[in-house]
């Protein structure tokens with residue numbers, strides 16, 4: 001593909017000698033320590049095109065960085081060039097059309113805060129410092145997803161810089177196939193420099209979390225499963241197995257002990273909230289910790305930020321499940337209990353609702369019929385070894401593997417091409433590879449969960 005002559009780079013180009021280089025190469029996962037040759041901090045689509053031209057001229061590997069939360073650290077590359085979008089974080093909300101135009105460096109905290117000024121929101125991630133960009137391009141699953149779909153289902157348009165340096169406006173009219181690919185195909189097709197989202201009215205949210213002692217985890221997971229099976233789409237549920245932190249909301253005697261809980265958020269009529277949430281509070285008797293209440297949406301979106309602080313060293317394993325039977329629950333509980341680190345945890349999120357309304361061929365994110373998603377996070381300290389807790393995460397993941405019906409591209413580690421393929425059914429994969437061959441035939445964007453171009 002012929003490269004275009006770009007406008008001059010007007011951003012900031014950092015090299016290993018530049019002040020601020022070490023901060024700029026740091027990503028969310030504290031176990032990633034890579035040293036790029038250049039970090040091109042871009043301020044515009046023109047800068048992105050110029051940075052890609054620089055990489056081409058020097059034959060450098062390219063990494064693209066939005067919020068920097070890729071667990072395997074795809075957003076930073078040894079010896080290559082990072083297209084750093086962190087300075088492009090403007091969020092413009094139009095309450096009249098209920099749309100928002102969001103820069104590729106924005107976090108969900110910034111997006112949510114701007115949209116909530118107008119009582120609006122779109123489905124986003126559950127940790128507020130995660131980037132809008134990477135999360136949306138891989139799918140985007142969060143509290144609002146059963147009600148309003150994935151983040152990518154709410155993506156209306158994008159501005160994108162191709163591997164050849166062309167700046168394009170993409171929507172369902174100008175290039176429906178590329179738009180299809182941006183809704184779940186990850187960062188394979190170019191650098192997105194602006195996202196346009198649909199927004200929905202979202203007010204204060206009845207919800208929160210209740211915890212029982214960890215010994216009751218199997219009962220808690222069964223309750224989560226049974227409530228979720230009957231729940232309307234307005235109810236979002238997550239089962240949690242974690243260790244009680246030394247936080248003010250935890251009674252002294254429970255600190256450091258294993259807990260099992262259910263997190264919930266109700267987006268329906270406020271008059272029905274008590275009826276919907278009361279089984280969570282009381283079906284298993286009085287919980288040890290009851291934090292159900294009514295939260296501003298931004299508070300809900302930040303409510304578990306402390307469970308995943310910047311710099312945490314972690315290993316993540318995840319799958320989509322067709323179902324959650326008793327044997328899987330028992331196996332999951334047994335291995336989850338073997339975690340060693342107080343920050344390691346296991347989540348099971350109920351899917352369905354609006355996620356399943358969209359046909360599997362309508363977006364590159366295709367695992368629409370899955371009913372649960374597991375998320376297993378193994379954590380270790382700077383002084384510790386990753387091995388034992390990573391091995392624990394893999395064992396715990398294996399406990400439900402027989403019920404897996406695919407995996408989530410945004411929850412993959414660097415697990416090889418076979419696992420990336422599990423994120424897509426074969427017809428989706430063939431379409432993605434053909435789209436890749438059209439947009440990026442030389443696979444410039446390969447430092448990612450890669451879809452190689454069809455030959």
Ligand SMILES: Cc1cc2nc3c(=O)[nH]c(=O)nc-3n(C[C@H](O)[C@H](O)[C@H](O)COP(=O)(O)OP(=O)(O)OC[C@H]3O[C@@H](n4cnc5c(N)ncnc54)[C@H](O)[C@@H]3O)c2cc1C
Pocket residue numbers: 028063064065066067068069070071073074075085104124125126127130131132133134135136137138139140141142186187188190191192193308410411447448449
């Ligand atoms: C603590 C934590 C919580 C999470 N919670 C959720 C959650 O609730 N729901 C969920 O769905 N996922 C969640 N994830 C997974 C998350 O979706 C992915 O890690 C995602 O890649 C993060 O996006 P980012 O922009 O922060 O990451 P980055 O590391 O900046 O980007 C990841 C990859 O996305 C691509 N990319 C990023 N920006 C662009 C761009 N502008 N143009 C083209 N490609 C780009 C690149 O390939 C890049 O390597 C979570 C991850 C973490 C670490």
